Amino acid sequence: MTHLTDLTIAEAREGLRAKSFSAAELTQAHLDAIEASNAALNAYVLPTPERALEMAKASDAKLGTGEGGALEGIPLGIKDLFCTRDVRTTACSHILDGFTPTYESTVTSNLWAEGAVMLGKLNNDEFAMGSSNETSFYGDVVNPWRRDGSDAPLVPGGSSGGSSAAVAARLCLGATATDTGGSIRQPAAFTGTVGLKPTYGRCSRWGIVAFASSLDQAGPITRTVRDAAIMLGAMASHDPKDTTSADLPVPDFEAAVGKGVKGLTIAIPKEYRVEGMAPEIEALWQQGISWLKEAGAEIKEVSLPHTKYALPSYYIVAPAEASSNLARYDGVRYGLREKGSDVISMYENTREAGFGAEVKRRILIGTYVLSAGYYDAYYLKAQKVRTLIKRDFDQAFETVDAILTPTTPGPAFAAGEKSGDPLEMYLNDIFTVTVNMAGLPGMSVPAGLSSEGTPLGLQLIGRAFDEETLFRAGQVIEDAAGPSPKPADWWSKA
């Protein structure tokens, strides 16, 4: 029998219903794996074993009577950006030291209502700002993947690096994540996992620590496309507590998996063939095109002429909104407080001590672009550019059903390799950020290994609220690429 931690969510669901094992056994297997692995990987910032076993026991009771939700007894990891009642939630920032919410985010409430089990809180870049999980107050997350013949630590991507590392290393069956500029899809690509950023509005943002409110969206990281469909079905809902939450029925996403791509038209945007792109990324892309073609899709080249403006406009919109959202951390109502001679210096000292370098940099950029006299030149301009980016996609989707691109310009890089230059780090999001700017759904699917032996992902972009087409095309890629290999375990303590 395979290890319980190697199961997919779909397999675990069958096993639990058939009573081949109990939710308590499944949960314990994961708790043991976390115990043995977390020192090396640092994926969890707060394992919650007692709560996990309690929830698993409750699931076993329900499963025993043939009841239970869509995720009954399924052990998941929760990114530390989701507020969890009575469980410390810090967004991996020093400024939220010890913050213990008295409420539960809508997405996690939905998961618990469907019977999921919480294994603990997962590491992420501080306030989800980063592409390598090197900005967390709780330290770097280490990618379970290594380059062939090397034991140098690689980054797991970011900001959802704890989520991607935990899913890849079998420390949970699936994980919640959030994506503002690529924070679900890029870490998924770096770890050989599936990462889905749903359409803006598909999942409620209520109770998720805010970064850039017009871009933030929650989604799953899993090991298979089907598992992503199962998890998204439980995470998504219309929520009156979030005015940007879409009042639309949640489709049966899992039903779309396996429907194939016959009759669909998939677009290849020529602007994504960027200068200096690694030949192996180009080759992977061509491979993806052939797979979809062989499965019956029609392939068409399209033009998205404003692509190159997505990243610069993102670096106005996201910091602007962050500077506003993060104004609430002032040492008064929660988290850290540093002393000052008066109330202003208390604020200044608290925020100086509480925020890391990347967060400060973005707050200052945001404050600058929103300061008197600059709003029109920066924020308004960037929001207008978003309209142009969105228009490119709208025009493309008049004749195509989905768009295929690489997820990242390259495979996972080494820790410290890009952290010296903020601009170089930002360029990692070049293929993912357009999707956030337009509010569309995007999914990264593992599609092969790099010449270094590390995972690479392909990204599928869909029409607004058409995640189903992504699941159809994603499954075709997954089937063609074969089961995503498991990284060799170097991290478990004996």
Place this chain on the structure above:
Amino acid sequence: MSVDRATVRRIARLARIAITDDEAARLETELNGILDWVAQLDELDTSDVAPMTRVEAMTMKKRKDEVTDGYCADDIVKNAPAVDDHYFVVPKIVE
């Protein structure tokens, strides 16, 4: 548009973040790098373009103007660094 040291200090003050001289020097370079890079947006004529406000045309829902929550002062002050009864304690503001 370039940012000088005094501007870095002014925006840090607006953002209520204390910064050292070393940080101010580093931020001056970094912020200029980022602002020079975003200046490529000037290539685009957006005079006739409306700013994006939403993904799909959707009217924002308004709820009824009624109380839906309350009587949870204990919860609200639970995480505060300094509390007196149900009040947040801050440094003296009015002399």
